[in-house]
Amino acid sequence: xxxxxxxxxxxxxxxxxxxxxxxxxxxxxxxxxxxxxxxxxxxxxxxxxxxxxxxxxxxxxxxxxxxxxxxxxxxxxxxxxxxxxxxxxxxxxxxxxxxxxxxxxxxxxxxxxxxxxxxxxxxxxxxxxxxxxxxxxxxxxxxxxxxxxxxxxxxxxxxxxxxxxxxxxxxxxxxxxxxxxxxxxxxxxxxxxxxxxxxxxxxxxxxxxxxxxxxxxxxxxxxxxxxxxxxxxxxxxxxxxxxxxxxxxxxxxxxxxxxxxxxxxxxxxxxxxxxxxxxxxxxxxxxxxxxxxxxxxxxxxxxxxxxxxxxxxxxxxxxxxxxxxxxxxxxxxxxxxxxxxx
Amino acid sequence: xxxxxxxxxxxxxxxxxxxxxxxxxxxxxxxxxxxxxxxxxxxxxxxxxxxxxxxxxxxxxxxxxxxxxxxxxxxxxxxxxxxxxxxxxxxxxxxxxxxxxxxxxxxxxxxxxxxxxxxxxxxxxxxxxxxxxxxxxxxxxxxxxxxxxxxxxxxxxxxxxxxxxxxxxxxxxxxxxxxxxxxxxxxxxxxxxxxxxxxxxxxxxxxxxxxxxxxxxxxxxxxxxxxxxxxxxxxxxxxxxxxxxxxxxxxxxxxxxxxxxxxxxxxxxxxxxxxxxxxxxxxxxxxxxxxxxxxxxxxxxxxxxxxxxxxxxxxxxxxxxxxxxxxxxxxxxxxxxxxxxxxxxxxxxxxxxxxxxxxxxxxxxxxxxxxxxxxxxxxxxxxxxxxxxxxxxxxxxxxxxxxxxxxxxxxxxxxxxxxxxxxxxxxxxxxxxxxxxxxxxxxxxxxxxxxxxxxxxxxxxxxxxxxxxxxxxxxxxxxxxxxxxxxxxxxxxxxxxxx
Numbered sequence: 001x002x003x004x005x006x007x008x009x010x011x012x013x014x015x016x017x018x019x020x021x022x023x024x025x026x027x028x029x030x031x032x033x034x035x036x037x038x039x040x041x042x043x044x045x046x047x048x049x050x051x052x053x054x055x056x057x058x059x060x061x062x063x064x065x066x067x068x069x070x071x072x073x074x075x076x077x078x079x080x081x082x083x084x085x086x087x088x089x090x091x092x093x094x095x096x097x098x099x100x101x102x103x104x105x106x107x108x109x110x111x112x113x114x115x116x117x118x119x120x121x122x123x124x125x126x127x128x129x130x131x132x133x134x135x136x137x138x139x140x141x142x143x144x145x146x147x148x149x150x151x152x153x154x155x156x157x158x159x160x161x162x163x164x165x166x167x168x169x170x171x172x173x174x175x176x177x178x179x180x181x182x183x184x185x186x187x188x189x190x191x192x193x194x195x196x197x198x199x200x201x202x203x204x205x206x207x208x209x210x211x212x213x214x215x216x217x218x219x220x221x222x223x224x225x226x227x228x229x230x231x232x233x234x235x236x237x238x239x240x241x242x243x244x245x246x247x248x249x250x251x252x253x254x255x256x257x258x259x260x261x262x263x264x265x266x267x268x269x270x271x272x273x274x275x276x277x278x279x280x281x282x283x284x285x286x287x288x289x290x291x292x293x294x295x296x297x298x299x300x301x302x303x304x305x306x307x308x309x310x311x312x313x314x315x316x317x318x319x320x321x322x323x324x325x326x327x328x329x330x331x332x333x334x335x336x337x338x339x340x341x342x
Numbered sequence: 343x344x345x346x347x348x349x350x351x352x353x354x355x356x357x358x359x360x361x362x363x364x365x366x367x368x369x370x371x372x373x374x375x376x377x378x379x380x381x382x383x384x385x386x387x388x389x390x391x392x393x394x395x396x397x398x399x400x401x402x403x404x405x406x407x408x409x410x411x412x413x414x415x416x417x418x419x420x421x422x423x424x425x426x427x428x429x430x431x432x433x434x435x436x437x438x439x440x441x442x443x444x445x446x447x448x449x450x451x452x453x454x455x456x457x458x459x460x461x462x463x464x465x466x467x468x469x470x471x472x473x474x475x476x477x478x479x480x481x482x483x484x485x486x487x488x489x490x491x492x493x494x495x496x497x498x499x500x501x502x503x504x505x506x507x508x509x510x511x512x513x514x515x516x517x518x519x520x521x522x523x524x525x526x527x528x529x530x531x532x533x534x535x536x537x538x539x540x541x542x543x544x545x546x547x548x549x550x551x552x553x554x555x556x557x558x559x560x561x562x563x564x565x566x567x568x569x570x571x572x573x574x575x576x577x578x579x580x581x582x583x584x585x586x587x588x589x590x591x592x593x594x595x596x597x598x599x600x601x602x603x604x605x606x607x608x609x610x611x612x613x614x615x616x617x618x619x620x621x622x623x624x625x626x627x628x629x630x631x632x633x634x635x636x637x638x639x640x641x642x643x644x645x646x647x648x649x650x651x652x653x654x655x656x657x658x659x660x661x662x663x664x665x666x667x668x669x670x671x672x673x674x675x676x677x678x679x680x681x682x683x684x685x686x687x688x689x690x691x692x693x694x695x696x697x698x699x700x701x702x703x704x705x706x707x708x709x710x711x712x713x714x715x716x717x718x719x720x721x722x723x724x725x726x727x728x729x730x731x732x733x734x735x736x737x738x739x740x741x742x743x744x745x746x747x748x749x750x751x752x753x754x755x756x757x758x759x760x761x762x763x764x765x766x767x768x769x770x771x772x773x774x775x776x777x778x779x780x781x782x783x784x785x786x787x788x789x790x791x792x793x794x795x796x797x798x799x800x801x802x803x804x805x806x807x808x809x810x811x812x813x814x815x816x817x818x819x820x821x822x823x824x825x826x827x828x829x830x831x832x833x834x835x836x837x838x839x840x841x
Binding site: 191200211212213215217 | 647648667668669671678680685686687688689690691692696700701703704707711712713714715755
């Protein structure tokens with residue numbers, strides 16, 4: 001080697017920007033809302049609302065890193081939530097294996113349903129070459145349709161309180177779903193870029209053609225990736241059902257747009273190949289704080305929708321501008337390097 | 343010469359972040375002159391073109407158009423002065439017909455009215471194409487044209503904007519040899535009409551075929567202006583890289599026998615190729631050439647599992663194998679360095695190490711499927727060292743490398759899989775002669791290590807240098823085999839053209 005090779009990671013611009021935004025928003029909240037924001041009740045209500053959405057966002061993140069999208073994850077969440085609620089409210093099941101047995105069977109079935117939904121998406125994308133946006137749009141309608149078919153479109157309520165108490169208890173003031181979510185974020189941040197499947201998906205997102213010409217196991221990896229998205233949707237269903245003590249097709253529909261928003265805000269390239277789960281977590285926190293602020297400011301739901309949509313577009317514009325700017329810097333640096341090395 | 347130069351650059355200097363890409367370069371183009379710019383990648387050729395066409399502002403020096411100095415050169419000013427650049431991607435609209443591409447400036451430009459005057463526009467486009475001596479139906483859509491025809495359209499578009507100087511940046515890289523001749527003919531036509539050309543190419547033959555003057559740049563400094571009659575290839579190469587290139591041609595007397603590493607028996611894939619039989623022995627480099635569309639790339643893809651054959655048999659070490667997808671090819675010990683390194687070979691935005699290890703992830707992973715960063719870095723550094731990849735860090739993205747180094751990374755990716763059979767499809771396209779020499783050496787080292795190499799190439803010189811024998815494909819069949827003293831450049835070229 002003519003030059004010495006440095007083992008050094010480049011500084012991650014996205015993480016710095018996100019951390020900056022988070023701090024700025026917290027400061028603004030402290031300034032504008034003071035105690036009505038920073039009080040135990042408000043914060044603990046936020047903390048209990050975050051996990052179900054964060055898992056959906058993580059699933060969306062996996063799909064978007066592959067250069068795809070998962071429009072069906074809220075529908076998958078509803079479907080697995082319905083399966084869970086049916087198990088929990090079935091007196092025959094509870095009579096046979098006891099209430100805790102029913103909870104266990106319900107939870108496992110719900111997770112399996114989520115994984116099945118994801119594998120269904122993954123196969124229709126990798127085996128049949130359907131573009132992800134179309135494949136998951138179709139499966140979204142399909143999953144919701146199934147849910148309506150099972151429930152006649154009616155809500156299921158009156159779940160055993162053993163289950164809701166399990167989800168809503170606190171460990172050192174923090175609910176278990178929140179702690180679990182933090183743990184999963186840490187695991188995903190560390191493992192996703194290091195596991196062979198994860199690496200394959202990042203590379204596939206960066207260039208499908210090169211992935212093919214490199215002989216990567218694309219079909220298997222995509223199926224696993226979307227299965228993970230489905231699994232996260234099911235985890236989200238467990239939390240949602242436990243928190244609201246009910247489930248109905250159409251629950252959490254607003255999460256779909258917000259999940260895309262938050263993943264893009266977290267610096268995942270919508271064209272695929274790039275994205276960090278740690279950054280998605282920061283983006284989830286930012287979104288939740290803003291959400292909370294909108295409630296405290298008493299914005300109407302219409303105003304909220306308007307703001308979310310506007311934010312998504314505005315963020316993409318800012319991102320493109322930033323990228324152009326850094327591309328220009330990179331080109332300059334590259335030219336300089338070439339001039340030096342020629 | 344007493345005439346006023348069309349473009350005159352005096353003491354041109356351009357720096358990027360402290361490094362001089364151009365350092366005091368004098369450069370002139372006379373009306374109607376064909377100037378060839380020669381230099382290795384990163385020597386400053388592209389920067390010079392960008393400065394002359396106003397894309398990059400200059401730091402010091404002057405650029406005069408027809409003897410007039412301008413305080414600052416913008417792309418618009420350069421175009422008004424008749425400077426037109428034809429970039430490699432040609433920047434055409436593939437969905438639009440030829441005539442709209444040729445006169446789009448008029449359609450969307452100042453002279454526009456409410457309606458597009460179709461008949462007038464077609465006549466105008468036909469006239470511009472006729473000036474090039476080219477006949478293309480102005481109603482055809484550009485996406486249906488051959489690469490050579492597209493190039494003609496791009497040049498005609500330049501003429502439609504009153505070009506006095508046409509700058510062509512590596513125009514022949516993507517062209518098959520028949521169309522290269524046609525392009526050189528066009529440049530001569532332009533010269534006879536008083537239109538000057540700056541021609542950049544890595545293929546030295548082309549420079550000698552058309553240049554009135556060869557300007558050589560090295561490390562941002564002009565080496566000199568030369569009359570092509572005073573240079574030969576060796577001397578030109580020496581002036582470009584500043585040292586003598588020492589590539590020994592392959593030993594033709596070597597005889598390979600025994601069980602071939604890979605053997606094709608009557609392989610068929612309609613409509614691309616049929617009845618293809620050949621064998622490559624361990625340690626042997628077999629060259630494969632033919633026009634684009636002769637079926638050579640399609641056959642290479644078949645061996646790699648991307649275009650499974652309809653019939654026939656492939657044998658590895660005497661045993662029949664079926665390769666249905668690339669992962670099976672890797673398992674069978676076959677690697678393919680594909681034709682288009684930017685889109686097929688590399689994950690451009692990913693680090694060099696990731697690219698080097700991409701095909702051996704399964705082998706690097708522990709039993710949980712985890713690949714440790716240290717392991718990945720070690721492998722990346724090891725191969726970058728072996729292949730002499732020039733990069734300040736193996737964590738830099740692959741897109742930050744020059745063409746030659748990018749190709750070395752792709753080669754590293756495949757060598758890391760430890761293949762017995764390595765297929766190289768056009769491995770030196772768009773690579774300067776310094777890096778080319780490195781890659782030729784590498785091919786020899788790989789063969790000497792007992793691997794079978796199938797080298798697909800358009801360049802007869804490359805085949806003469808590297809291949810023990812050369813197969814020529816024509817319309818999907820192997821038309822000729824040239825071995826020993828027969829594998830000369832002249833005979834290869836004749837066989838390719840159907841002689």
